[in-house]
Amino acid sequence: MPIAHPLPLCVAWLLLLVVIVMSDMTNGGVQGPIEGYNSLDDLLTTTPTPGQAALLLPTAPTAAYTHPKWMEPYFDPSTPRNVTALMGKSAYLSCRVRNLANKTVSWIRHRDIHILTVGSYTYTSDQRFQATHHQDTEDWTLQIKWAQKRDAGMYECQISTQPVRSYFVRLNVVVPTATILGGPDLHVDKGSTINLTCTVKFSPEPPAYIFWYHHEEVINYDSSRGGVSVITEKGDVTTSFLLIQNADLADSGKYSCAPSNADVASVRVHVLNDSQPHSRRAKIRS
Numbered sequence: 001m002p003i004a005h006p007l008p009l010c011v012a013w014l015l016l017l018v019v020i021v022m023s024d025m026t027n028g029g030v031q032g033p034i035e036g037y038n039s040l041d042d043l044l045t046t047t048p049t050p051g052q053a054a055l056l057l058p059t060a061p062t063a064a065y066t067h068p069k070w071m072e073p074y075f076d077p078s079t080p081r082n083v084t085a086l087m088g089k090s091a092y093l094s095c096r097v098r099n100l101a102n103k104t105v106s107w108i109r110h111r112d113i114h115i116l117t118v119g120s121y122t123y124t125s126d127q128r129f130q131a132t133h134h135q136d137t138e139d140w141t142l143q144i145k146w147a148q149k150r151d152a153g154m155y156e157c158q159i160s161t162q163p164v165r166s167y168f169v170r171l172n173v174v175v176p177t178a179t180i181l182g183g184p185d186l187h188v189d190k191g192s193t194i195n196l197t198c199t200v201k202f203s204p205e206p207p208a209y210i211f212w213y214h215h216e217e218v219i220n221y222d223s224s225r226g227g228v229s230v231i232t233e234k235g236d237v238t239t240s241f242l243l244i245q246n247a248d249l250a251d252s253g254k255y256s257c258a259p260s261n262a263d264v265a266s267v268r269v270h271v272l273n274d275s276q277p278h279s280r281r282a283k284i285r286s
C-alpha cells in the first residue's frame, strides 16, 4: 500500500517533463513574443501552462545569451483595455510594458492617428495630454485632463520595436445621467401614494439640487395640495424620492426630475380611478 502513492507521482513528473521538453522544442522557432506570455512575477496571479514552466528550467539563462525574441518588450496582458472616465475629470490610460530596455513607448490617438506622447515627451500642442512614467515601474500612463466626449475612442500604446508592437485601449467618457425608476409609464391607484425615484449616476460631485416638475411646473412642497415631500440622498449615486400621498386623478400626468448637472428625466403617471362604477359592480357580482 505505501508504494501505491509514490509511483503515480513519479509517472506524473515524467509526463510533465516530456510535455516541458516537447513544448520547449516547439517554441524554439517562435518569431515574436509568445502570446499572453507572462514573466516570473506574473506566475503568482496566473496559472502557468507547461510552456511557461519550461522557461523556469536551468536551460533558460543560457538562451538569454543569444538575446532570444522572448526577451524583447511585450505588453502585460492584464492592462485594462476598456477605461471609463467622467466628463470634466482626468482620464488615465495605462500601458504596462515588460523588458522595455532601450525601446520607447508612445501613445497614439486613433481618431486622427495623432502621436500624443513619445516616452515622457508630449508631442501634441493640446496641454491636456501627458505621459507619466516612474523609474521603478513598467507603467506608461497617458493622462487626459478635463476629459471631453470627443476624447472617447481608441488609443494605441506602441513600442518602438521593428516591427512596432501595439496595445489598444478604449476610452469611454460618461456624463451625469438622471433616470426615474419604473418609467416610462407608472400606474397607481387613486388614494395610494405616488413614489417616484430619480437616480443621478456618473456625476463627479452630487448635483447641487434636484427639481421635480409636474407637467411643466415646479412642484411646490408647501402648496395647498399637501402630502407632497421629497427626500434626497446624495452620494456616488444621488437618489431623490418624490412622495405624493393620497393620489388623486388630477395628480396624473408627466413628472420630471431635473438635477442641476444632468439632463431631465421624465415619466408619465396614470392614477387609476379605482372606484369606477363598472369595476366596482363587477367585483360585487363575482
Ligand SMILES: *[C@@H]1O[C@H](CO)[C@@H](O)[C@H](O)[C@H]1NC(C)=O
Pocket: 082, 083, 084, 172
Ligand atoms: C466598456 O465599458 C463601458 C462602460 O463601463 C461598457 O458600457 C462597455 O460595454 C464596455 N465595453 C467592452 C467591450 O467591454
Ligand SMILES: *[C@@H]1O[C@H](CO)[C@@H](O)[C@H](O)[C@H]1NC(C)=O
Pocket: 101, 102
Ligand atoms: C538598443 O539595444 C540593442 C542591444 O541591446 C542595441 O543593438 C541597439 O543599438 C540599441 N538601440 C539604441 C537606439 O540604443
Ligand SMILES: *[C@@H]1O[C@H](CO)[C@@H](O)[C@H](O)[C@H]1NC(C)=O
Pocket: 195, 196, 197, 241, 243
Ligand atoms: C419608494 O420607492 C423606493 C424604490 O422602490 C423605495 O426604496 C422607497 O422605500 C419607497 N419609499 C416609500 C416611502 O415607500
Ligand SMILES: *[C@@H]1O[C@H](CO)[C@@H](O)[C@H](O)[C@H]1NC(C)=O
Pocket: 249, 273, 275, 276, 277
Ligand atoms: C371616477 O370614479 C368616480 C366614482 O365612481 C366617478 O364619479 C368619476 O366620474 C370617475 N372619473 C373618471 C375620470 O373616470
